[in-house]
Amino acid sequence: MNFDYSQLKTQFQQTLAKSNEPAELTSLRQAAFQQLKNAPLLKVTKFNFHNWPLITNQVQSFSLSEADLQLTDNEQVKVTVNPQVIAVKLPNSLKEQGVLITDLVSATRKYPQMINKYLATVIRPEENQIAAYHTALMNLGLIIYVPQNVQLDGPISLTVNFEQQRTTNFHLLIIAGKNSRFQIIDHLIASQQQETPLTNFTEIIANENSEVHFSSLDHLSQKAPAYYQYRAAIKDYAKVDWAVGLMNECNTVGEIDSELIGEGAHANSQLIALTANDQQLGINNRVTNRSPHSQGLINQRGVALGNSRLIFNGIGQIIHGAHGSEAEQQNRLLMMSPHASGDANPILLIDENDVEAGHAASVGKINQDQLYYLLSRGIPRHQAQRMVIRGFLSAVITAIADRDVRQKMVNILERKLKENA
């Protein structure tokens, strides 16, 4: 990755010197920065992002915004994150049960042990260069902690607006206590006025027998690229479901990753992406079965328009000893333009005999039977195509828990397809 290391180092040290963060964060940053020079880049098969300007010198402050907590009597949990402010609306009843939603700095001050125990442990800074850079220079962070045995009825709705002329390294840390259960609906946005890149990290720790449903609808339109790294560490009989919708306009690369650490752990990793114009998007969707009787499912659907390039790698790994495990994956791409390129690569790495594993991959054109059926009812071609595409993506769209978010997704989809018709 092209960047001026010595300049970044000087700037990092200066920024660190003037920040008054808790020592835990400072030492984490320092350790991470040391890995920056030599750590490898994340490998995304058939996708090259070495020259993307992801690492910049534009982090002038770590001023992680402090959360403004507002306790409410209704049941909705709503978090709105802007670079200047993190507004948290939390029902009194949940606060009483110990649910914590706040910025990373405040959380580190109040609960240093918890932060030490979890932050940057699921995605370690030494793993790859962007992880090192991100951890060293995080400048927007949020933690969601749900204590053991707490179950939320409604979703935690999270909107993050990266509306500022500076590089944003956003970190979301989600901790699910034993037997807890909740949903998070994440909505990331950035407008075309943005010219700076984003690194976007989510770490989920799903403790024993917990259930976390994470759905997201991202619509990042900034001119610079976005890097994603989402990973869940899933313990005994815990369950994490991802339903990620990448409706970005910017170049996007990254990895959605589920580590099935515990016995009987379960992950269902669903993702859809739509690319247009000259956009490039490459995603690893990875599930690793590390324990017996764990179950990992991957389902990715992508649509490539214009001159865009779309790569889906489905990586299912079963470690020796994870007997009785299951790894299934589907990677499907729809190419809507002769100038678009793409690939759906199933990668199965299996080191255990007593398992069930399967994969399906396809790169193809729009389903002609479905299209003909709609046309035969007089529905004009472009509209009919949009309906067929929606059908193609629907397996994942329907996995998004919230009806309004689903509708929003469909609206963005329709608009993008219309623009690129």
Next chain:
Amino acid sequence: MAILQIKDLHVAVKDEETHQQKEILKGVNLKMQTGEIHAIMGPNGTGKSTLSQTIMGHPNYHVTQGDILLDGESILDMPVDERARKGLFLAMQYPAEIQGVTNAEFLRAAINARRPKDDQISVMDFLQELDQNLELLDMKESMTERYLNEGFSGGEKKRNEILQLLMIKPSFAILDEIDSGLDIDALKVVSRGVNSMRSPKFGSLIITHYQRLLNYIVPDVVHVMMGGRIVKDGGPELAKKLEAEGYAGLRDELGLKIDLVDEDD
């Protein structure tokens, strides 16, 4: 009054194994107008479905000779959706399933495609009409919020085809083996739906193997198709005769040299 005319129609299909064009229709002539119900009967493999798909404009069927005219205008160069908006409708043997698109949304899109942009059907009018037609077809209201044909049983799909017919109100409806796989009760319901459409503004071409359907939807004209051509025309009594004597009998009576697909050697 609208007129659908098929003139000396020759149609070829590419064989999927040999990649050779194979001629299926070998000069079909047929003329019908709104207010009439025609039935086409014929043995398997004789080109009945080819005829219906060709009229609708399915891209796999190539017209090599002849013409199809709607009110005197050739439709051969029209894309499928335009033919539909001109008044043609095909109730399919195997309707496609589309997840993520509800039946109701699909129906509204089909209706609105026929109306000007500034005069789209109102939600109230749409629902009112939908309710009436659901009742006529003994369909549950929940069918409309289900995804298009997804997980529908064979019978539900056929009813759904007829529901579309009632909502879209085409000038000409081709019903391609709408009776296949239906039990007697469903057959009655489907027939009730089609019969409710009967008017001077509606015509239908019913394709079937069996005469049974024609007891419920009584045709004005019966055509018999064999070997890619229409070989005999008649009234409803022709269908009854076929039911009694079989296609082989008629072939021999007409002195045709045609192999029937399902005939024993």
